[in-house]
Every structure is written in structure tokens, then in C-alpha cells.
Amino acid sequence: MTASVGSEPLEALELRRSLVADLHARPAPRLRAPATVAFAAFLPAAGAAGRDRAHDREIAEQVEAEVSVEEHHEFASFTAVVPGAQDTLFDPARVPLTPEWAAAVGGPRAVAVLVEVVPMPADDAAVVALAKQHLDSTDLLISQVQEQQITVATDFRIDGQGCLRFLVMASPEMGPGRTGRVVRRLIEIETYRALSMLTLESAGTIGSRLGELEPRLLDLAERIDDESHSTEDTLHELLRVSAQLEELASRHDFRFAAARAYEAIVADRLAALGETRFGGRQLLREFLALRYTPAMRTVASTERRLARVIERAGRAGDLLRARVDVARSAQNAQLLESLDRRSEAQxxxxxxxxxxxxxxxxxxxxxxxxxxxxxxxxxxxxxxxxxxxxxxxxxxxxxxxxxxxxxxxxxxxxxx
Structure with missing residues (x-):
């Protein structure tokens, strides 16, 4: 007999509870300025399905700070929060997720972000001076979010510790929850941007392979109507090319799908920031539109190119098979005619x-x-x-x- 609560089976109730609990599975940290937030995301060495979650939690307990662990399909992330002021912003000695600790996690570190949350300076000049003091002034980006209650500065460059830096300057009116959500969105923008850019390397590999396979496919297509070439040999060669194309598609299909999903998340988080311009400076979304968006278009173009080449190979295969069928039908007709003559003679x-x-x-x-x-x-x-x-x-x-x-x-x- 199935247990129930009221008229609802217990299993259905537990399922609903687990689905609702998933909405609260990754809460943003509550931050008050000043504070330091260190974030790192690791790709499993054995693939997404080979992540040892117990090992991740054991590693997190070794950090001398409050650390939250999040298990994603492709990666595991660690977020450490160190409250309180420090003498020097972005001080490596204050970062709890050290390179030595990262080496013990296992798997490559795909993302590393360091966020300093400080009180809002008195005026715009002080904001620019503080940002230039700790970030590269050549590519300095400054924008305002949350109805101009928070100013965000970054240079989208990797420092000597392998971290990308964000400087978040919050006004006293900002609550810890809103400040934490802004920091989380900034971290997610960099995380999913970096992970989606991994696909750019795959796109380069696929582009090189397509550069080798497309001339072969063109040659085989020209041989379809050439009686001097054996149809059977052409078909077998075309099948080999098609198999290599399918192997490419199967090997990189996950990366392409992940890139599309991550790009959508980046766009969503940028929109949620609600940026406004600071002193005529470039916005984060404008910077990414100039550099990140073309990379994603290259990835999408490579995916479409691969799909078109596979489609052309399929059409060429259909034509060759049709030609083989016609040739075999003619041979069968000749054989039947020969059998008729032989039967007549008999x-x-x-x-x-x-x-x-x-x-x-x-x-x-x-x-x-x-x-x-x-x-x-x-x-x-x-x-x-x-x-x-x-x-x-x-x-x-x-x-x-x-x-x-x-x-x-x-x-x-x-x-x-």
C-alpha cells in the first residue's frame, strides 16, 4: 500500500520537494563591504561523470575560510568568502584558494576569479583612482549596476596568481543580499564565458579537419558522374569520409551544445546586472560584444559548417547508392534476359x-x-x-x- 499525505502519494510529494529545493540549491553569498571572494572552477580529469563529490567536499574543508562547493554537470566550483578589510587589495596572501590547494583538487582549473568588495569611494575621481591602482588602466572597464548603487571595475586580465579580478564598490545603502547577487553574477559571467571559450579550440580543430575532408568530398562528388571511376570504390571512399565527419560531430557535439547554453547564461547575467555608463567608459556588455561575441559566432559558424558538410556527404552518398542501384538493376535485367534466352534454347x-x-x-x-x-x-x-x-x-x-x-x-x- 502506497503511503500518502492527504490525497497525494508520498513519492510525488518528495519529488516536488526535491524540485523546489533545487531552486535554493546555490544561494548567493551575503556580503558586506569590505570582503574578499575567491572563486575557482575545476574540470574533472576523468570527464564530467567522473567527479568525486566526496573528495571535493573533503578538499573544501581544508580551506581556512567559509567555502561553498557546487557540483555542476561539467565542472565543480569552490567559492571562499573572507570578510573584513585588508591592507592591500588583491593580496595573494589573503586569497584562501591557493595554487597549492588547487593542485590537490584534481583536474585543470578552468576559471579563477578574485573579487574585492569595498565601500563606495567619495566621488567618481576616487573610484577611477582606486580602480587604476589595482587594475590595468589600458583595458579598464567601469560601469554602474543596481540603480547606480554599485560600481564594478575590471580589466578582464589574468594576474600573476591566474585570477581574473573584479573590484566591486558598494554604497552603504546596499544590502548584503543584493551585493552578494551582483558578485555572483559577475563570477558567473566570467565562469560561463571562460567555459564557452573552450569550444573555440574545438572549432579550430574541426576547421582544420574540415579543410582536409572537404577537398576529398568535392573530388568524390565529381567522380559520381565519371564513368572512368568505379562506383563501388567511390562509394566506399565516401563512406570513410562520412565516418570521419560523424566522428568529429560526435566527439565535439557536447562542447557545441555547452557553448550555446553558456553563451545564453552570459547574456542573461549581463542583462540582470542592469549596467549604466560610468563617466563615458565602456560597459562590460560592450566589451564582451566586441571580443566574446565574435568568438561565439565563430563557434556557431563552425558547427553549421560541419553540419552542412555532413549533409553534403549524405546527399553524395544517396546519389552514389542510386547509381549503384541503377547499375545493379541493369545487370539484373541483362541476367534475366540471358536466362530467358537460355530457357528458350533449353x-x-x-x-x-x-x-x-x-x-x-x-x-x-x-x-x-x-x-x-x-x-x-x-x-x-x-x-x-x-x-x-x-x-x-x-x-x-x-x-x-x-x-x-x-x-x-x-x-x-x-x-x-
Whole structure:
């Protein structure tokens, strides 16, 4: 008997609870300025399905700070929060996720982000001065979010510790929840941007392979209508090219799908920031539109190119198979025609043999009949040869009818 709560089965209730709990599975940290947030994402060495979650949690406990672990399909992430002020912003000694600790996690570190949350400076000049003090002024980006209550600065460059830096300057009116959500969105923008850019390397590999396979496919397509080339050999070569294309698609399909999903997340998080311009400076979304968006278009273009080449290979294969089928049909027609001629010859031979058989059987029958008619010829005083000669037409008729009846019984009616 199934347990239930009210009229709802217990299993359905537990399922609903787990689905609702998933909405609260990754809450944003609650941050008050000043604070330091360190984030790192690791790709499993054995693939997404080979992540050891117990090991991840054990590693997180070794950090001397509050660390949250999140398990994603492709990667595992660690977020460490260190509250309180520090003498120097972005001080490597204050970062709890050290390179030595990262080496013990296992798998390559795909993303590393360091965020400093500080109180909002008194004026815009002080904001720019603080940002230039800790970030590269050449590519410095500054924008305002959350109705200008938070100012974000970054240079989208990797520092000596392998981290990308964000400087978040929050006004005193900002609550810890809103500040934490802004920091989380910034981290997610960099995380999914970096992970989607991994596909750019795959796109380069695929582009090189397509550069090798497309000329072969073109050559095979030209050979479809060339009678000097064996259709069977062309088809086998085309199948080899198609197999290599399918292997490319299967090997990189996950990366392409992940890139599309990650790009959508980046766009969503940028929109959620609600950026406004600070002192005429470039926005984060504008910077990414100039550099990140073309990379994703290259990835999408490579995916479409691969799909088109596979489609062309499929059409060429269909044409070749049709040509092979037509050739085989012609061969079968010739074979059937040859069998018809052979059957006709056999039928004529059979008729000739039947005629000879009638003569031969009649000859022996008349010979035997001579013995039977000998007493009659002696009694009637008639020469036996005359009686045999008179019986020949009758014997021939009966033998021919007998042979015909036997043939009809064995094969049915045939042409005589």
C-alpha cells in the first residue's frame, strides 16, 4: 500500500520537494563591504561523470575560510568568502584558494576569479583612482549596476596568481543580499564565458579537419558522374569520409551544445546586472560584444559548417547508392534476359529430344509388335513386314500422345 499525505502519494510529494529545493540549491553569498571572494572552477580529469563529490567536499574543508562547493554537470566550483578589510587589495596572501590547494583538487582549473568588495569611494575621481591602482588602466572597464548603487571595475586580465579580478564598490545603502547577487553574477559571467571559450579550440580543430575532408568530398562528388571511376570504390571512399565527419560531430557535439547554453547564461547575467555608463567608459556588455561575441559566432559558424558538410556527404552518398542501384538493376535485367534466352534454347532442345524420343520408342514398339503380329501374319498368310508397316502410324500416334501426357503431368501445359 502506497503511503500518502492527504490525497497525494508520498513519492510525488518528495519529488516536488526535491524540485523546489533545487531552486535554493546555490544561494548567493551575503556580503558586506569590505570582503574578499575567491572563486575557482575545476574540470574533472576523468570527464564530467567522473567527479568525486566526496573528495571535493573533503578538499573544501581544508580551506581556512567559509567555502561553498557546487557540483555542476561539467565542472565543480569552490567559492571562499573572507570578510573584513585588508591592507592591500588583491593580496595573494589573503586569497584562501591557493595554487597549492588547487593542485590537490584534481583536474585543470578552468576559471579563477578574485573579487574585492569595498565601500563606495567619495566621488567618481576616487573610484577611477582606486580602480587604476589595482587594475590595468589600458583595458579598464567601469560601469554602474543596481540603480547606480554599485560600481564594478575590471580589466578582464589574468594576474600573476591566474585570477581574473573584479573590484566591486558598494554604497552603504546596499544590502548584503543584493551585493552578494551582483558578485555572483559577475563570477558567473566570467565562469560561463571562460567555459564557452573552450569550444573555440574545438572549432579550430574541426576547421582544420574540415579543410582536409572537404577537398576529398568535392573530388568524390565529381567522380559520381565519371564513368572512368568505379562506383563501388567511390562509394566506399565516401563512406570513410562520412565516418570521419560523424566522428568529429560526435566527439565535439557536447562542447557545441555547452557553448550555446553558456553563451545564453552570459547574456542573461549581463542583462540582470542592469549596467549604466560610468563617466563615458565602456560597459562590460560592450566589451564582451566586441571580443566574446565574435568568438561565439565563430563557434556557431563552425558547427553549421560541419553540419552542412555532413549533409553534403549524405546527399553524395544517396546519389552514389542510386547509381549503384541503377547499375545493379541493369545487370539484373541483362541476367534475366540471358536466362530467358537460355530457357528458350533449353525448351527447343527439349522439343527436339521429345521428337527423337517418340521416334526411338516407336521403333522399339514396332519391333516388339512384330513378334506379336507374327502368328497373325502366318494365320492370314500375310507378310509380317506389311502388318508392321501398317501399325507404324498408329504406334507413333499413341507414343506421341503418351509422351505429351507425361510432360503435361510433370510441367503443366507448354508450347509445342
Amino acid at each position: 525448351l527447343r532442345l527439349q522439343h527436339a529430344v521429345e521428337g527423337l524420343s517418340v521416334v526411338a520408342v516407336s521403333y522399339y514398339a514396332v519391333g516388339l509388335l512384330g513378334y506379336v503380329l507374327a502368328p497373325v501374319a502366318h494365320w492370314a498368310d500375310i507378310d509380317k513386314e506389311y502388318l508392321q508397316a501398317a501399325a507404324i502410324p498408329v504406334v507413333l500416334l499413341f507414343v506421341w500422345l503418351g509422351v505429351r501426357r507425361v510432360r503435361h503431368g510433370l510441367h503443366g501445359p507448354t508450347r509445342s
